[in-house]
Amino acid sequence: MVKAAIMGHGTVGSGVYEVFEMNAEKITRVLGVPVEVKYVLDLRDFSALPYGNKFVTDFSVIENDPEISVVAEVMGGVGAAYEFTKRCLQAGKSVCTSNKELVATRGEELLRIAQAHGVNYMFEASVGGGIPIIRPMLQCLAANEFDEICGILNGTTNYILTQMIHNGVTFEDALKQAQLNGYAEKDPTADIEGHDACRKICILSDLAFGDKFDPDAVSCEGITKITLEDVANADKLGCVIKLLGRSVRCEDGTAYAYVAPHLIHKESPLAAVEDVFNAIMINGNATGEVMFYGKGAGKLATASAVVADMMDCMEHRDHRRRIMWGDGSRCLLRPLDTLQSAWYVRFKGSQKDMEAVLPVESVTEPVDGVVVVKTSKLATADMQKKIQQLNACGKVCAAMRML
Template sequence: MIKVAIMGHGTVGSGVYEVFEMNAEKIARVVGEPVEVKYVLDLRDFSALPYGNKFVTDFSVIENDPEVTVVAEVMGGVGAAYTFTKRCLEAGKSVCTSNKELVATRGEELLQIAEAHGVNYMFEASVGGGIPIIRPMLQCLAANEFDEICGILNGTTNYILTQMIHNDVTFADALKQAQLNGYAEKDPTADIEGHDACRKICILSDLALGDKFDPDEVSCEGITKITLEDVANADKLGCVIKLLGRMVRNEDGTAYAYVAPHLIHKDSPLASVEDVFNAIMVKGNATGDVMFYGKGAGKLATASAVAADMMDCVEHAERRRRIMWGDGSKHLLRPMDTLQSAWYARFKGPREELEKGLPVESLSEPAANVFVVRTHKLATAEMQKRIAKLNECGEVRAAIRIL
C-alpha cells in the first residue's frame, strides 16, 4: 500500500482527501495498489471528523516517516509551505502542489532540489485549477516551440466582468456579489489587481521558454479602473473586455509577458468565456492554436489535479518527470515599451488635439464632449507619451489594449 500525506486542510486540502476516499478503487486500479492518506498536517482541531485520527500538528512526523513517499502541499503562501516543501524533497518525498505563488517565485529552486534527490515536484493545479494545461504542454505539445500563450486565468475577475457586461452591474457591486458567492476573498487584491493571473502566466512562460519569468518584473494591471462606460463602448466596437495573461515570443527568443485588460472581438473564442470559467490558448509553431477551457478553481476540480499529480508520482517513482527551467539569467523578459497594440481610449477634450495626438482608426461622435477612439497600433511607450501630451489639453479617462 502506498502512503501519502496532505499538508493543509483548507478548501483544496480537504478536497484532496475527499478525492482519495471517493475514488479509492479507481486510483488503486490506475497506480497498481491502494493509496492511503496517512497524515493530514494542520494546526487546527479537526478531531471531530471521521478521519480526525490522521491529523498531526508537527511537520517532522511526515518528514521522518519513510512510509510516506508523496506529499500534497496545499497550504498556500511562501513561508511554511516553502520550508516544508524543501524539506520533503530533501527527505526523498515527491511533492505536488496547487500553490501558484510558490511555484512562480521559487519553482526553479524546488525543481533543482527534486532533481538532486531523485523525486518529483509537480504543480498541475497551480494554473487553471482542474483544467489540464501543464501536462499537455510538457507531453502532448512537447514537440512545439510556443509562440504565444493567452488566457483568462482568473475566475474572480472574469465573473466580475461578466456581471458588468451582461447585467450592467458596477465594478464595486459585482465584486460584492463575487464575495457573497464565495468567488472572491475578503481581501480580493490578488485577484482584482491581476497578481494571481500574473503568477500563472509566469509559470506558463517558465515552462514554454525554459527560464524564469519573475512575477515582480512582469507588467501587471488589474480591472479596478474598468467602468460601465468602458464596457458599453467596447460593445459598440463589437468587443468585450477581459483580463488576459499573455506571453508573446519574439524571433530572437525573448518574450513579452504581462497581465492587462483587453478589448477582444466577440468572434474570439475567449469572448464567450464567462463567469468563473477560465480559458487558455496556446499557440505552437506546429499545432497552431489549442484552447483549454473549464472551471479554473473550486474544491474538487483543483483537488483532482493535485491527486492526479500524486498518482503520477507514485507511477513514476523510479523515473522522475523531466520538468525544469532556469533561474532567470537568460533575461528573456522583454520590456513592454516596444510591444505594439491597437488601443481603445476615452478622451475628454478638443477633437483636433485628439486627432493630432493619436493615430485614429475610428472615432465616435462625442457625448458630453467625450470621444471614444480606436487607434492603429502603437508601441506601449509611444502610447504613454501621447497620453501624457493629451492630458495637457484634456483628459484621457481610459486606455485599454485591443487584442
C-alpha cells in the same frame, strides 16, 4: 499500499482528501495498489471529522516517516509552504502542489532540489485548477516552439466582468456578489489587481521558454479602473473586456509577458468564456492555436489535479518528470516598450486634439465632451507619450489594449 500526506486542510486540502476517498476504487485500479492518506497537517482542531485521527500539527512527523512517498502541499503562501516543501524533497518525498505563488517565485529552486534527490515537484493545479495545461505543454505539445500564450487565468475577475457586461452591475457591486458567492476572498487584491493571473502567466512562460519570469518584474494591471462606460463602449466596437495574461515570443528568443485588461472581438473564442470559467490559448509553431477551457478553481476541480499529480508520482516512482527551467539569468523578459498594440482610448476633451495626437482608426461622436477612439497599432512607449500629450489638453479616462 502507497502512503501519502496532505499539508493543509483548507478548501483544496479537504478536497484532496475527499477525492482520494470518493474515487478510491478508481485510483486503486489505475495504480494497481490502494492509497492511504496517513497524515493531514494542520494547526487547527479537526478531531470531530471521521478522519480526525489522521491530523498532526508537527511537520517533522511527515518528514521523518519513511512510509510517506508523496506529499500534497496545499497550504498556500511562500513561508511554511516553502520550508516544508524543500524539506520533503530533501527527505526523498515527491511534492505536488496547487500553490501558484510558491511555484512562480521559488519553482526553479525546488525543481533543482527535486532533481538532486531523485523525486518530483509537480504543480498541474497551480495554473488552471482543474484544467489540464502543464502536462499537455510538457507532453502533447512538446514538439512545438511556443509562439504565444494568452488566457483568462482568473475566475474571480472573469465573473466580475461577466456581471458588468451582461447585467450592468458596477465593479464594486459585482465584487460584492463575487465575495458573497465565495468566488472572491475577503481581501480580493490578488485577484482584482491581477497578481494571481501574473503568477500563472509566469509559470506558463517559465515552461514555454525555459527560464524564470519573475512575477515582480512582469507588468501587471488589474480591473479596478474599468467602468460600465468602458463596457458599453467595447460593445459598440464589437468587443468585450477580459483580463488576460499574455506571453509572446520574439524572434530573438526573448518574450513579452504581462497581465492587463483587453478589448477582444466577440468572434474570439475567449470572448465567450464567462463567469468563473478560465481558458488558455497556446499557439505552437506546429499545432497553431489550441485552447484549454474549464473551471480554473474550485475545491474538487483543483483537488483532482493535485491528486492526479500524486498518482503520477506513485505510478512512476523510479522515473522523474523532466520539468526544469533556468534561474532567470538569460533575462528573457522583454520590456513592454516595443510591444505593438491597437488601443481603445476614452478621452474627455476636444476631438480635434485627440485626432491630432493619435493614429485614429475609428472615432465616435462626442457625448458630453467624451470621445472614444480605436487606434491603429502603437508601441507601448509611444502610447504612453501620447497619453501624456493628451492629458496636457484634456483627460484620458481609459486606455486599454485591443486584441
